[in-house]
Amino acid sequence: MKKLKAFWLSSDMRRKMKFQREADLQWAQQVAERPGCEGLFSCLQCGTCSGTCPLSIYMDFGPRKIISLVREGFREEALSSQTIWLCASCYSCAVHCPRQIHITDVMYSLKREAIQQKLYPKRFPIPVLAQEFYKMVRRYGRSSEFWLVLRMALRTNPFQLLTMSGTGWQLMRTGRLRLGQDKIENVKELQSQMAGREVR
């Protein structure tokens, strides 16, 4: 049996579909109950979202396929996809959808779950940026572009700082780069307001 498994893994032959017992249909129902995701089961699979999405050509699944994966209970596949992170939330799909499904909100909802379940693609910079942004706003109440980019680069690929330095210099030259960490006065008040409001 072990040998057989090794054989399958060594070849390109992989099962792409799930057996029914592996699909998590309950999860699909849960997703559809979240705010903004209620239209999930009225999707026609017309593909307008993928057609209008400026980033679908870079995605592992387009938005239409993501909707389909969620509905059929392909939980890990949807949550660990790069698609949900490539979504720049431009709302083009949501505006063009003939069923008025808030696809952007579905993507947001999947992003949050992927972070909670630690299912996001590792070293993929977008979830790292989101996490650093979140931490920064929690601590200081505001974000500082310079520190945010620096932290993200250090956590993903520090070498990219070399290629970024040109742009950084241009911004500095034109007075558009603030080096200090921006902070609100009443951080304590903000933090206490936020306390207990987490989903986690």
Next chain:
Amino acid sequence: MAATYGYFPGCSLKGTGAAYEESLLTLFRLLDLSLQELKDWNCCGATSYMSIDENSAFGLSARNLGIAHEAGHRDLVTPCSACYLVLRKTQDYAAKYPQIAKSIEGSPAAAALDAVKIRHPMELLYNDVGMARIKSKMVRKWKGGPVACYYGCQLVRPFAEADRAHDPTRMDELLRAVGVPTVDWALKTKCCGGSLTGTIHEVGVRLNYILLKEAARKGAKAIVTICPLCQYNLDAYQAEIRKETGEAFDMPVLYFTQILGWALGGDAKSLGLGRAISGCGSIKEWFPKRTQEVEVHA
């Protein structure tokens, strides 16, 4: 009598979008409108924050709305498209979903949620000030060529209150009112990629290359934006695009407030025109430091 509006700048306008803040304040001063910055405002809870924790993202927004309400503002001017969308979404979702309303409950913002109207300067100039008044204050003629008005994504979608979602035209109308010719182009609401230029760099730059190329093909000599992130993305990577593709656009990427402010008599420095990275040659030619040719509009 000068009308006073609440003002929520957002993080970008204090950094990469400094020219947007400068030109906005100058333009409003020239129109005898006053902007009062919210005291101790916090991050709007934009795209990236929303991806981690939705409930507290709405809480962040609600705090700002609460501050605006306590200061007695009925209108909150929000120049950044991302801030505009999140603040607007907070109001909409709190009204629609009881669980979200509940998460804001108890904060000073809860009562204030609908009392403050979120305004984008483009829509405010169009509706409250009106083209006639802007025209009557015009003192300079436009020296540059036709421009492409780029609306980007989050201002017009999904709420479509600032303008129509599919084919926005208000920025074109405002600019034409001060004699700036605008080109018609199909990509005016296509996404610039937002923070992608900082994360998946090649993909983000590619999106901006497409926008620059199409604007140039339609004969535009500059792109005019309404969002600090769009301006940054289109402006900062033109040298890199030239290296990659061999195409030199050298396209100035301006804020609509800079062009309107110039027409109304603002000087280059107070409009932040020296902060551009690309197309500096054209900018110097169109917006000379010393202007003798001030023409008072009849």
